[in-house]
Amino acid sequence: MESITGKLSVSSATDTPFASLTRGKSVSAATPNGTAIDGASLEPIETVRLTRSVAVGLVLVSVVGFFASAYAFGVVLAAIHGATLEPIVLSIGMLSYGGPALLAAIGLGVLSVAAHELVHGLFMARYGDSPSYGIGVSVVFPYAYARGGAASYGRNQLLVVLLAPLVIGTTAGLVVMAIHPSPIWLVPLAVNAAGSVGDLWMALALWRYPSDVRVGDHPRADARGFAIYPPAGPGESERVPVKRLPGREFLSRTVVGAAATAVALASILAGLVFRSLAVGTGTVVVDLGGWTLLRHEMYTGVVVLEIGARYLAAVTVGGGLAWALADAVRNGLAKP
Numbered sequence: 001m002e003s004i005t006g007k008l009s010v011s012s013a014t015d016t017p018f019a020s021l022t023r024g025k026s027v028s029a030a031t032p033n034g035t036a037i038d039g040a041s042l043e044p045i046e047t048v049r050l051t052r053s054v055a056v057g058l059v060l061v062s063v064v065g066f067f068a069s070a071y072a073f074g075v076v077l078a079a080i081h082g083a084t085l086e087p088i089v090l091s092i093g094m095l096s097y098g099g100p101a102l103l104a105a106i107g108l109g110v111l112s113v114a115a116h117e118l119v120h121g122l123f124m125a126r127y128g129d130s131p132s133y134g135i136g137v138s139v140v141f142p143y144a145y146a147r148g149g150a151a152s153y154g155r156n157q158l159l160v161v162l163l164a165p166l167v168i169g170t171t172a173g174l175v176v177m178a179i180h181p182s183p184i185w186l187v188p189l190a191v192n193a194a195g196s197v198g199d200l201w202m203a204l205a206l207w208r209y210p211s212d213v214r215v216g217d218h219p220r221a222d223a224r225g226f227a228i229y230p231p232a233g234p235g236e237s238e239r240v241p242v243k244r245l246p247g248r249e250f251l252s253r254t255v256v257g258a259a260a261t262a263v264a265l266a267s268i269l270a271g272l273v274f275r276s277l278a279v280g281t282g283t284v285v286v287d288l289g290g291w292t293l294l295r296h297e298m299y300t301g302v303v304v305l306e307i308g309a310r311y312l313a314a315v316t317v318g319g320g321l322a323w324a325l326a327d328a329v330r331n332g333l334a335k336p
Contacts, residue, residue: 045242048205049218049225058197059141061259064266066194071307073189076174080181087295088305105187112188113144116165116195120146123161127153152216155206155228162203166196202226204252208244250324257323261316269294 071085078085121131129151135144153161169192177185205228206215212231219227230242269286273296276284282298288311295306 044219044227044229045209045213046205046228047218047223047225048202048227049220049223057260057263058201060263060267062194062197064262065197066190067266068262069193070186070190071309073173073177073186074183075309077177077181077183077186080178086306088307090303090305091301101182101184105184108184108188109191112169112192113195116169116192117144117146119165119168120161123164124148124151127151127157127161129153150217152214152229155209155211155213155215158215158226159203159206162199162206163196165192166199169193200255204255208248208252209242210245213242250328253324253327254317254320256320257327258316258320260323261319262312264319265293265312265315 074085117133121133124131124146130149131146132149133144133146135142137143170189173185173189173192177189206213209228210231214229214231215226216229217227218225269284272284272286273282273294276282276296277298282296282303284294284296286293286295291308291311291314292306293308293311293315295304297304
């Protein structure tokens with residue numbers, strides 16, 4: 001298995017827009033606690049694998065996640081200083097006296113990527129795996145990865161492996177920022193959060209199932225990803241039926257819908273700003289019945305930016321709920 005920054009898709013036999021489930025291929029792998037996943041007809045409940053279309057989608061989510069995280073951590077930094085973040089004033093002159101700090105922030109961002117994958121590897125090793133590290137390219141974007149060996153995991157073990165970099169990196173970064181408040185920390189914090197999009201995607205796939213499912217290699221040897229297998233019954237050959245947990249399934253769909261809504265909103269707002277910069281004055285105000293989503297004002301060498309974060313969050317959550325409800329209705333109508 002490998003951890004890839006925001007580039008894995010979830011596929012299942014019952015419900016997926018991305019890729020079909022591979023069935024009927026036996027697997028054999030040793031789990032970290034010594035239990036084997038082995039059977040002539042053992043089929044996965046669900047597979048998690050990379051597809052090109054989903055790679056593009058998750059890259060977009062990662063980009064939006066970077067800026068959203070930078071904004072959120074900026075709010076925290078402003079609160080530490082006893083100030084407010086907005087309006088955000090950007091000027092060309094900032095590059096002249098802020099250049100060294102910007103370079104330092106970028107360097108810290110690169111280091112945060114390495115630390116992110118190292119934490120993945122440390123927890124893989126904690127559960128008996130032998131991780132390796134490398135750099136690859138997906139679509140046109142480079143990514144770093146920590147790849148496991150032949151070991152497989154319990155659900156909770158893999159959740160720890162997936163989420164540890166986000167939890168540890170964010171906690172450590174916030175502590176450092178509280179001790180030494182500086183904008184320099186915003187970049188590594190945001191890079192770490194954006195780099196966790198793929199990890200969160202995989203965690204959502206696992207979280208929908210009971211804690212006793214097991215996770216092993218994808219049944220297709222050429223596929224990059226993993227598969228979720230049912231737990232063993234009283235005898236290793238006895239398999240108990242496994243169902244997704246309904247409440248968690250709905251929440252997972254809501255998160256996916258919210259991510260899609262966030263990407264759509266960011267694309268529309270960015271498109272309006274770029275269009276105004278190209279053929280207009282550079283000033284854009286997006287107001288929905290008193291809800292100001294964005295105010296972008298352009299002056300000579302200066303940009304003044306205000307973001308209606310609460311309103312954008314409300315629209316994003318609403319889009320996620322609508323997505324989940326529509327999906328639930330569609331699935332209900334599809335049942336005989």
